[in-house]
Amino acid sequence: DAGVTQSPTHLIKTRGQQVTLRCSPKSGHDTVSWYQQALGQGPQFIFQYYEEEERQRGNFPDRFSGHQFPNYSSELNVNALLLGDSALYLCASSLVAGWESTDTQYFGPGTRLTVL
Amino acid sequence: QKEVEQDPGPLSVPEGAIVSLNCTYSNSAFQYFMWYRQYSRKGPELLMYTYSSGNKEDGRFTAQVDKSSKYISLFIRDSQPSDSATYLCAMINAGGTSYGKLTFGQGTILTVHP
Numbered sequence: 001d002a003g004v005t006q007s008p009t010h011l012i013k014t015r016g017q018q019v020t021l022r023c024s025p026k027s028g029h030d031t032v033s034w035y036q037q038a039l040g041q042g043p044q045f046i047f048q049y050y051e052e053e054e055r056q057r058g059n060f061p062d063r064f065s066g067h068q069f070p071n072y073s074s075e076l077n078v079n080a081l082l083l084g085d086s087a088l089y090l091c092a093s094s095l096v097a098g099w100e101s102t103d104t105q106y107f108g109p110g111t112r113l114t115v116l
Numbered sequence: 117q118k119e120v121e122q123d124p125g126p127l128s129v130p131e132g133a134i135v136s137l138n139c140t141y142s143n144s145a146f147q148y149f150m151w152y153r154q155y156s157r158k159g160p161e162l163l164m165y166t167y168s169s170g171n172k173e174d175g176r177f178t179a180q181v182d183k184s185s186k187y188i189s190l191f192i193r194d195s196q197p198s199d200s201a202t203y204l205c206a207m208i209n210a211g212g213t214s215y216g217k218l219t220f221g222q223g224t225i226l227t228v229h230p
Contacts, residue, residue: 044220
């Protein structure tokens with residue numbers, strides 16, 4: 001049973017560029033959440049996608065956007081990259097049970113983004 | 117003030133020691149509590165998931181929740197060098213406008229030396 005997978009593993013970009021990160025959820029999961037983890041910090045919630053819609057968003061600017069596809073995979077897009085966007089970007093998948101999202105979130109290995 | 121506070125350490129202990137990791141939180145809406153372990157350059161791995169106040173045991177790991185004090189702990193017995201990692205506490209609301217959002221502590225770096 002494949003767990004959460006993310007691509008690419010590492011990415012180097014320059015300021016002002018745009019980047020797209022990809023995530024495939026764990027088999028059977030329908031919900032994908034994205035987190036940003038700066039060095040030495042805990043992950044910070046960016047947003048969550050369910051049924052191809054963003055249903056929850058953290059305190060991140062509109063430069064951060066996402067998408068969920070019918071097969072539940074997801075993309076995270078970041079426009080106009082800043083030096084401060086350098087971080088590990090984590091994808092987590094879960095299975096929504098009714099209206100309560102107390103379901104367990106399983107994380108992928110992350111994509112390490114470096115902005116120069 | 118951060119919603120979740122966790123002592124970043126680092127914490128260094130000898131093999132076989134009992135380790136205590138702690139988090140405090142300010143948001144009384146948090147109802148579900150998790151501990152994740154993260155090895156260097158890897159994604160977080162779920163260790164424990166608890167709901168109510170009290171203790172939950174799984175092998176060498178015990179999670180403790182005290183909702184009245186807004187305080188959670190993770191105990192590791194007979195610690196091993198393979199336990200060396202960053203330990204993250206995380207919390208979630210059940211329902212409401214913040215459901216689905218995990219709020220993490222800063223993480224505690226643990227080193228178990230032989």
